[in-house]
Amino acid sequence: MKKSLADKIEQYLKVLIERSENNEIEIQRAELAETFACVPSQITYVIGTRFNETVGYYTESRRGGKGFVRITRIDDAQVRAGISRKDFFDFIDQLLERQLVTENESRLLKYLAVNGFREIPSELQNQLFSKLKCCLEDFVQLP
Amino acid sequence: MKKSLADKIEQYLKVLIERSENNEIEIQRAELAETFACVPSQITYVIGTRFNETVGYYTESRRGGKGFVRITRIDDAQVRAGISRKDFFDFIDQLLERQLVTENESRLLKYLAVNGFREIPSELQNQLFSKLKCCLEDFVQLP
DNA sequence: AAACAAAAGGTCAAAGAAGGTCAAGGAGTG
DNA sequence: CACTCCTTGACCTTCTTTGACCTTTTGTTT
The missing domain is CATH 3.30.56.130 (Transcriptional regulator CtsR, winged HTH domain)
Structure with missing residues (x-):
């Protein structure tokens, strides 16, 4: 070849x-x-x-x-550690595109993600993002 | 870079x-x-x-x-003490009453607060609530 | 006090400097 | 031959840099 x-x-x-x-x-x-x-x-x-x-x-x-x-x-360690803020933001953008959240909701979520989680160890931060992502996934599909 | x-x-x-x-x-x-x-x-x-x-x-x-x-x-040093989930919920209710967040936004926030922060040590949880409260305060007053 | 001058910082749009997209055509491979 | 993968180029979007012009505040002169 x-x-x-x-x-x-x-x-x-x-x-x-x-x-x-x-x-x-x-x-x-x-x-x-x-x-x-x-x-x-x-x-x-x-x-x-x-x-x-x-x-x-x-x-x-x-x-x-x-x-x-x-x-x-x-590497696997990082995978287990959750997702980055960027991933989280990308995810929110997707929700916005699919009109599952409003413009304002997306801004609110990002604002909180940036400012609310400051000074938290970054692995924990990533775990949080990861969980929030899951929760959001659930939430937007609620009746 | x-x-x-x-x-x-x-x-x-x-x-x-x-x-x-x-x-x-x-x-x-x-x-x-x-x-x-x-x-x-x-x-x-x-x-x-x-x-x-x-x-x-x-x-x-x-x-x-x-x-x-x-x-x-x-700065979020003052925030370390933290507030309880109940306080946080009360705060959200206030925002809702004052029409600074929508019905859906308040449900979203509560949903995330309950489900997103599972398995996190409770002092840390309270710190998070407190920070989120501050952020929300700022956010709802943004232009 | 009014009028002007000087000393900041703000705005905005244009030009420049990357990287991204996408579709059409080419090269290999079974 | 057909199919998939690769290569190319025209065009697009985003981020940075620059400069001309504007607004606000303070200082000076009459």
Whole structure:
């Protein structure tokens, strides 16, 4: 089997993650594309297919000046530890899109999540987010 | 992560706040802009995006001679004592009466308070209730 | 006191700098 | 050949940076 460009990029990133402390790397999409002499969206493709949640990674990114893509490999310990605030926010956004909560409710929930849980150890915070997510799931389906 | 100018200014301000007693700093916008060799509105931008209420800060300022920008990190030390779930529920009922939250929002909040905080040590639970109460107080008065 | 001048900070929109999406076409593989 | 996966590029969205112009406060002059 011949290695595709996507395969090479995948391997390259995995090596970087392997070498990293903390299972996490940050790249510039455009820069990496330059390295492999391909279009930037190729990088997006690799990340989307080889580093998504169902394969045990999760990614964040920021656009604009000095943007980045962060890839984190999640180990079991982290999985047990619950979900991040970002996940929680994403979940709320989904509820909003599906019109299961109102605009105001979503703002309220986010506001509380940010300000109400400050100074709580972060593992506990993540457990809370995780539980709240479950509760919300239940709540929005109540009669 | 390659830090953007906004990131650097953010970090700088956070260090200042960290070092301050009382979680509060006062800066001169123009002076800080000079320090970072940027336009003053850049400072406004950083403050608006990184130190707003939804992230747990609030700011005041004054124009004209002897002007300033004051950034305060919302402190929750007073909250440690905590309040009971009953108090929290009563509080929500008050909000409902004053029509500051909707019927559905109040049910949502109570639902989460009961089901989301199971299996959490009760002192911590009370702290959470207390914090949430404060946050709610703030939230319902936002513009 | 009124009028002006100077010294802050605020607003807003445009330009720039990333990353994201999506669909069409190409390359491998059974 | 058919199917799936890969590659590319045009176009979109988000975040940052900059600058021109505005408003508020204080200080100075008449």
